[in-house]
Amino acid sequence: MRGGTQAVPWLDELSFEPGPPWHAMGTRALPEGRWLVPDEERMADLARKQALLGSAGDVVACSRPGAEEAAAEAAQLVAAAVGEPLVPHREPLEAAALLVQEDLCVLSRGDEGWVLVAGVVCFPSIWRLPDKLGLHVTAVHGPVPAYEAELAARVDRFLDRLRPERPTWRRNWLVHDSPELHLPDPPPPRPDPSAPDDLWLRSERQVLRRLPATGAILFTIRTQQAPLAVLGHRPDLAAAMAGAIRSWDDELVSYRSAAGWREPVLSWLDEVAGADRPGWCA
Ligand code: HEM
Numbered sequence: 001m002r003g004g005t006q007a008v009p010w011l012d013e014l015s016f017e018p019g020p021p022w023h024a025m026g027t028r029a030l031p032e033g034r035w036l037v038p039d040e041e042r043m044a045d046l047a048r049k050q051a052l053l054g055s056a057g058d059v060v061a062c063s064r065p066g067a068e069e070a071a072a073e074a075a076q077l078v079a080a081a082v083g084e085p086l087v088p089h090r091e092p093l094e095a096a097a098l099l100v101q102e103d104l105c106v107l108s109r110g111d112e113g114w115v116l117v118a119g120v121v122c123f124p125s126i127w128r129l130p131d132k133l134g135l136h137v138t139a140v141h142g143p144v145p146a147y148e149a150e151l152a153a154r155v156d157r158f159l160d161r162l163r164p165e166r167p168t169w170r171r172n173w174l175v176h177d178s179p180e181l182h183l184p185d186p187p188p189p190r191p192d193p194s195a196p197d198d199l200w201l202r203s204e205r206q207v208l209r210r211l212p213a214t215g216a217i218l219f220t221i222r223t224q225q226a227p228l229a230v231l232g233h234r235p236d237l238a239a240a241m242a243g244a245i246r247s248w249d250d251e252l253v254s255y256r257s258a259a260g261w262r263e264p265v266l267s268w269l270d271e272v273a274g275a276d277r278p279g280w281c282a
Pocket residue numbers: 023024025026027105107116126127132137140141142143144151155158170172219256
Protein backbone atom coordinates (compact mmCIF):
# COMPACT_ATOMS: atom_id res chain seq x y z
CA MET A 1 0.00 0.00 0.00
CA ARG A 2 1.71 3.18 -1.18
CA GLY A 3 -0.85 5.93 -1.53
CA GLY A 4 -4.02 5.97 0.56
CA THR A 5 -4.53 6.06 4.28
CA GLN A 6 -6.81 3.07 4.68
CA ALA A 7 -6.02 0.42 7.28
CA VAL A 8 -2.55 -1.13 7.05
CA PRO A 9 -2.52 -4.78 8.19
CA TRP A 10 1.01 -4.67 9.63
CA LEU A 11 0.48 -1.66 11.94
CA ASP A 12 -0.35 -3.90 14.87
CA GLU A 13 2.85 -5.88 14.35
CA LEU A 14 5.04 -2.87 15.16
CA SER A 15 6.64 -2.53 18.57
CA PHE A 16 6.89 0.96 20.06
CA GLU A 17 8.83 0.33 23.25
CA PRO A 18 10.71 3.28 24.74
CA GLY A 19 14.41 2.69 25.49
CA PRO A 20 16.90 2.02 26.84
CA PRO A 21 17.39 -0.75 25.94
CA TRP A 22 16.93 0.61 22.42
CA HIS A 23 16.69 -2.68 20.59
CA ALA A 24 14.90 -5.99 20.98
CA MET A 25 15.33 -9.29 19.18
CA GLY A 26 11.58 -9.40 18.51
CA THR A 27 11.93 -12.77 16.80
CA ARG A 28 8.84 -14.97 16.43
CA ALA A 29 8.16 -18.35 14.83
CA LEU A 30 6.92 -17.88 11.27
CA PRO A 31 3.43 -19.33 10.74
CA GLU A 32 3.22 -21.93 7.96
CA GLY A 33 2.76 -20.41 4.50
CA ARG A 34 3.50 -16.84 5.65
CA TRP A 35 7.04 -16.40 4.37
CA LEU A 36 6.77 -14.20 1.29
CA VAL A 37 4.08 -11.54 1.23
CA PRO A 38 3.18 -10.28 -2.25
CA ASP A 39 0.74 -7.39 -2.62
CA GLU A 40 -0.81 -5.32 -5.41
CA GLU A 41 2.51 -3.51 -6.00
CA ARG A 42 4.28 -6.76 -6.97
CA MET A 43 4.57 -6.14 -10.70
CA ALA A 44 5.72 -2.54 -10.19
CA ASP A 45 8.30 -3.58 -7.60
CA LEU A 46 9.64 -6.38 -9.79
CA ALA A 47 9.97 -3.97 -12.73
CA ARG A 48 11.87 -1.60 -10.46
CA LYS A 49 14.20 -4.40 -9.37
CA GLN A 50 14.80 -5.38 -12.99
CA ALA A 51 15.71 -1.77 -13.82
CA LEU A 52 18.00 -1.43 -10.80
CA LEU A 53 19.79 -4.67 -11.64
CA GLY A 54 20.46 -3.12 -15.05
CA SER A 55 21.46 0.40 -13.99
CA ALA A 56 22.89 -0.10 -10.50
CA GLY A 57 23.78 -3.80 -10.59
CA ASP A 58 27.04 -3.32 -8.68
CA VAL A 59 25.26 -1.64 -5.80
CA VAL A 60 22.24 -3.93 -5.50
CA ALA A 61 23.67 -7.40 -6.18
CA CYS A 62 26.94 -8.98 -5.16
CA SER A 63 28.46 -12.20 -3.97
CA ARG A 64 31.72 -13.53 -2.52
CA PRO A 65 33.67 -16.32 -4.16
CA GLY A 66 32.59 -19.60 -2.59
CA ALA A 67 29.02 -18.44 -1.95
CA GLU A 68 27.62 -20.04 -5.12
CA GLU A 69 26.20 -23.19 -3.54
CA ALA A 70 24.46 -21.40 -0.67
CA ALA A 71 23.10 -18.71 -3.01
CA ALA A 72 21.79 -21.36 -5.39
CA GLU A 73 20.05 -23.22 -2.55
CA ALA A 74 18.48 -19.95 -1.34
CA ALA A 75 17.31 -19.16 -4.86
CA GLN A 76 15.72 -22.60 -5.29
CA LEU A 77 13.87 -22.26 -2.01
CA VAL A 78 12.40 -18.91 -3.12
CA ALA A 79 11.42 -20.28 -6.54
CA ALA A 80 9.75 -23.34 -4.96
CA ALA A 81 7.80 -21.13 -2.54
CA VAL A 82 6.57 -18.89 -5.37
CA GLY A 83 5.90 -21.83 -7.70
CA GLU A 84 7.74 -20.22 -10.61
CA PRO A 85 11.03 -21.30 -12.21
CA LEU A 86 14.25 -19.30 -12.06
CA VAL A 87 15.02 -17.75 -15.43
CA PRO A 88 18.05 -19.46 -16.99
CA HIS A 89 21.34 -17.66 -17.85
CA ARG A 90 21.19 -15.41 -14.82
CA GLU A 91 22.79 -15.60 -11.38
CA PRO A 92 20.30 -17.76 -9.41
CA LEU A 93 19.98 -15.26 -6.54
CA GLU A 94 19.21 -12.44 -9.00
CA ALA A 95 16.66 -14.62 -10.77
CA ALA A 96 15.04 -15.41 -7.41
CA ALA A 97 15.02 -11.74 -6.40
CA LEU A 98 13.07 -11.02 -9.58
CA LEU A 99 10.25 -13.32 -8.43
CA VAL A 100 9.53 -11.64 -5.10
CA GLN A 101 9.26 -8.16 -3.58
CA GLU A 102 11.66 -9.22 -0.83
CA ASP A 103 15.36 -8.38 -0.79
CA LEU A 104 17.59 -11.44 -0.28
CA CYS A 105 20.76 -11.85 1.81
CA VAL A 106 22.74 -15.06 2.33
CA LEU A 107 24.97 -15.64 5.35
CA SER A 108 27.51 -18.44 5.81
CA ARG A 109 29.13 -19.64 9.02
CA GLY A 110 32.88 -19.07 9.03
CA ASP A 111 35.36 -19.78 11.83
CA GLU A 112 34.58 -16.43 13.42
CA GLY A 113 30.82 -16.55 13.02
CA TRP A 114 28.15 -15.55 10.50
CA VAL A 115 29.28 -13.59 7.45
CA LEU A 116 27.20 -11.89 4.73
CA VAL A 117 28.35 -13.67 1.57
CA ALA A 118 25.78 -12.80 -1.11
CA GLY A 119 22.77 -10.60 -1.62
CA VAL A 120 20.37 -8.80 -3.89
CA VAL A 121 19.17 -5.72 -2.02
CA CYS A 122 17.22 -3.26 -4.16
CA PHE A 123 15.28 -1.47 -1.41
CA PRO A 124 17.77 -0.73 1.38
CA SER A 125 17.13 1.82 4.12
CA ILE A 126 20.34 3.84 4.00
CA TRP A 127 23.00 1.17 3.59
CA ARG A 128 24.86 -0.33 0.65
CA LEU A 129 25.28 -4.03 0.08
CA PRO A 130 28.89 -3.82 -1.26
CA ASP A 131 29.94 -2.03 1.96
CA LYS A 132 28.68 -4.96 4.03
CA LEU A 133 29.63 -7.94 1.86
CA GLY A 134 32.15 -10.23 3.52
CA LEU A 135 31.53 -8.75 6.97
CA HIS A 136 30.65 -10.60 10.15
CA VAL A 137 27.05 -9.87 11.18
CA THR A 138 28.28 -7.71 14.09
CA ALA A 139 30.33 -5.58 11.69
CA VAL A 140 27.33 -5.37 9.33
CA HIS A 141 25.56 -3.64 12.23
CA GLY A 142 28.56 -1.38 12.93
CA PRO A 143 26.69 1.95 12.59
CA VAL A 144 23.77 0.86 14.80
CA PRO A 145 24.10 2.58 18.20
CA ALA A 146 24.22 0.14 21.14
CA TYR A 147 23.98 -2.92 18.85
CA GLU A 148 27.12 -4.47 20.23
CA ALA A 149 26.12 -4.04 23.87
CA GLU A 150 22.46 -4.98 23.49
CA LEU A 151 22.19 -7.44 20.63
CA ALA A 152 25.44 -8.76 19.13
CA ALA A 153 25.85 -11.85 21.33
CA ARG A 154 22.13 -12.66 21.21
CA VAL A 155 22.00 -12.41 17.41
CA ASP A 156 25.09 -14.62 17.04
CA ARG A 157 23.54 -17.24 19.36
CA PHE A 158 20.20 -16.98 17.60
CA LEU A 159 21.78 -17.54 14.17
CA ASP A 160 23.75 -20.55 15.45
CA ARG A 161 20.55 -22.13 16.78
CA LEU A 162 18.28 -21.40 13.81
CA ARG A 163 16.81 -24.65 12.46
CA PRO A 164 15.53 -25.29 8.92
CA GLU A 165 12.15 -26.43 10.20
CA ARG A 166 11.62 -23.31 12.31
CA PRO A 167 11.92 -20.12 10.24
CA THR A 168 11.62 -16.92 12.24
CA TRP A 169 10.45 -13.38 11.56
CA ARG A 170 10.77 -9.93 13.07
CA ARG A 171 9.91 -6.37 12.13
CA ASN A 172 11.42 -2.95 12.54
CA TRP A 173 10.00 0.48 11.80
CA LEU A 174 11.44 3.75 10.58
CA VAL A 175 10.13 7.16 9.57
CA HIS A 176 11.36 8.54 6.27
CA ASP A 177 10.72 11.84 4.58
CA SER A 178 10.77 10.11 1.20
CA PRO A 179 8.64 7.29 -0.21
CA GLU A 180 11.60 6.17 -2.39
CA LEU A 181 12.10 2.42 -1.95
CA HIS A 182 15.67 2.29 -3.29
CA LEU A 183 17.41 4.35 -0.64
CA PRO A 184 21.09 3.41 -0.26
CA ASP A 185 21.97 6.98 0.80
CA PRO A 186 20.05 9.38 3.02
CA PRO A 187 17.91 11.68 0.85
CA PRO A 188 18.66 15.40 1.25
CA PRO A 189 16.65 16.29 4.37
CA ARG A 190 13.51 18.38 3.79
CA PRO A 191 14.12 21.71 5.50
CA ASP A 192 10.83 21.71 7.37
CA PRO A 193 8.76 18.56 6.82
CA SER A 194 5.15 18.92 7.76
CA ALA A 195 3.68 16.00 9.69
CA PRO A 196 2.07 13.82 8.71
CA ASP A 197 1.84 14.84 5.03
CA ASP A 198 5.54 14.76 4.07
CA LEU A 199 6.41 11.63 6.02
CA TRP A 200 6.24 7.88 5.58
CA LEU A 201 6.13 5.02 8.02
CA ARG A 202 8.42 2.30 6.69
CA SER A 203 8.80 -1.18 8.07
CA GLU A 204 10.92 -4.18 7.16
CA ARG A 205 9.38 -7.61 7.65
CA GLN A 206 12.46 -9.78 8.01
CA VAL A 207 12.49 -13.58 7.81
CA LEU A 208 15.46 -15.74 8.75
CA ARG A 209 15.66 -19.33 7.53
CA ARG A 210 18.35 -21.94 7.81
CA LEU A 211 18.99 -23.74 4.52
CA PRO A 212 18.98 -27.51 5.06
CA ALA A 213 21.60 -28.59 2.49
CA THR A 214 24.37 -25.99 2.81
CA GLY A 215 23.59 -24.88 6.39
CA ALA A 216 23.70 -21.24 5.26
CA ILE A 217 21.07 -18.70 6.34
CA LEU A 218 18.70 -16.82 4.05
CA PHE A 219 17.61 -13.43 5.40
CA THR A 220 14.70 -11.89 3.47
CA ILE A 221 13.67 -8.28 3.89
CA ARG A 222 10.24 -7.14 2.74
CA THR A 223 10.05 -3.35 2.87
CA GLN A 224 6.55 -2.02 3.35
CA GLN A 225 5.46 1.55 3.78
CA ALA A 226 2.44 3.76 4.27
CA PRO A 227 1.84 7.48 4.72
CA LEU A 228 2.45 8.41 8.36
CA ALA A 229 -1.14 9.68 8.34
CA VAL A 230 -2.35 6.06 8.81
CA LEU A 231 -1.65 6.61 12.51
CA GLY A 232 -4.30 9.34 12.49
CA HIS A 233 -6.85 6.58 13.01
CA ARG A 234 -4.88 4.95 15.84
CA PRO A 235 -4.52 7.17 18.92
CA ASP A 236 -3.20 4.17 20.88
CA LEU A 237 -0.32 3.59 18.48
CA ALA A 238 0.30 7.34 18.10
CA ALA A 239 0.78 7.62 21.88
CA ALA A 240 3.10 4.60 21.94
CA MET A 241 5.17 5.86 19.01
CA ALA A 242 5.50 9.32 20.60
CA GLY A 243 6.74 7.67 23.80
CA ALA A 244 9.33 5.67 21.88
CA ILE A 245 10.60 8.62 19.80
CA ARG A 246 10.78 10.87 22.89
CA SER A 247 13.05 8.34 24.59
CA TRP A 248 15.69 8.33 21.81
CA ASP A 249 19.08 9.80 22.71
CA ASP A 250 21.05 12.07 20.37
CA GLU A 251 22.96 9.19 18.83
CA LEU A 252 19.76 7.39 17.82
CA VAL A 253 18.17 10.60 16.55
CA SER A 254 21.17 11.06 14.31
CA TYR A 255 21.35 7.36 13.23
CA ARG A 256 17.65 7.41 12.32
CA SER A 257 18.00 10.76 10.47
CA ALA A 258 15.28 12.10 12.78
CA ALA A 259 16.60 15.60 13.55
CA GLY A 260 14.47 17.21 10.84
CA TRP A 261 11.17 15.45 11.49
CA ARG A 262 11.24 14.62 15.21
CA GLU A 263 9.52 17.75 16.55
CA PRO A 264 6.74 18.03 13.94
CA VAL A 265 6.05 14.30 14.25
CA LEU A 266 5.87 14.45 18.04
CA SER A 267 3.42 17.39 17.99
CA TRP A 268 1.22 15.61 15.50
CA LEU A 269 1.34 12.28 17.34
CA ASP A 270 0.44 14.07 20.61
CA GLU A 271 -2.53 15.66 18.89
CA VAL A 272 -3.73 12.28 17.58
CA ALA A 273 -3.12 10.59 20.94
CA GLY A 274 -4.94 13.39 22.79
CA ALA A 275 -8.06 12.73 20.76
CA ASP A 276 -8.30 9.38 22.55
CA ARG A 277 -7.99 10.73 26.10
CA PRO A 278 -11.22 10.71 28.06
CA GLY A 279 -12.26 14.16 29.25
CA TRP A 280 -12.02 15.10 32.95
CA CYS A 281 -12.94 17.99 35.22
CA ALA A 282 -10.94 19.27 38.20
C1 HEM B 1 17.71 -11.59 14.71
C2 HEM B 1 18.56 -11.02 13.90
C3 HEM B 1 18.74 -9.52 13.77
C4 HEM B 1 18.45 -8.51 14.63
C5 HEM B 1 17.84 -8.61 16.02
C6 HEM B 1 18.83 -7.26 13.97
C7 HEM B 1 18.68 -6.00 14.51
C8 HEM B 1 18.94 -4.82 13.88
C9 HEM B 1 18.71 -3.51 14.42
C10 HEM B 1 18.17 -3.23 15.82
C11 HEM B 1 19.05 -2.60 13.50
C12 HEM B 1 18.95 -1.10 13.64
C13 HEM B 1 17.69 -0.59 12.96
C14 HEM B 1 17.11 0.55 13.74
O1 HEM B 1 16.70 0.26 14.86
O2 HEM B 1 17.03 1.68 13.25
C15 HEM B 1 19.53 -3.33 12.35
C16 HEM B 1 20.00 -2.76 11.20
C17 HEM B 1 20.53 -3.47 10.17
N1 HEM B 1 20.57 -4.84 10.05
FE1 HEM B 1 19.98 -6.19 11.39
N2 HEM B 1 19.33 -7.55 12.74
C18 HEM B 1 19.31 -8.91 12.59
C19 HEM B 1 19.77 -9.63 11.51
C20 HEM B 1 20.37 -9.07 10.43
C21 HEM B 1 20.99 -9.83 9.39
C22 HEM B 1 21.05 -11.36 9.31
C23 HEM B 1 21.48 -8.93 8.51
C24 HEM B 1 22.21 -9.32 7.27
C25 HEM B 1 22.29 -8.65 6.20
C26 HEM B 1 21.16 -7.60 9.00
C27 HEM B 1 21.46 -6.41 8.37
C28 HEM B 1 21.20 -5.15 8.88
C29 HEM B 1 21.60 -3.92 8.22
C30 HEM B 1 22.34 -3.82 6.89
C31 HEM B 1 21.19 -2.87 9.02
C32 HEM B 1 21.46 -1.39 8.77
C33 HEM B 1 22.85 -1.10 9.30
C34 HEM B 1 23.34 0.28 8.94
O3 HEM B 1 22.65 1.26 9.30
O4 HEM B 1 24.40 0.37 8.32
N3 HEM B 1 20.49 -7.72 10.18
N4 HEM B 1 19.44 -4.68 12.60
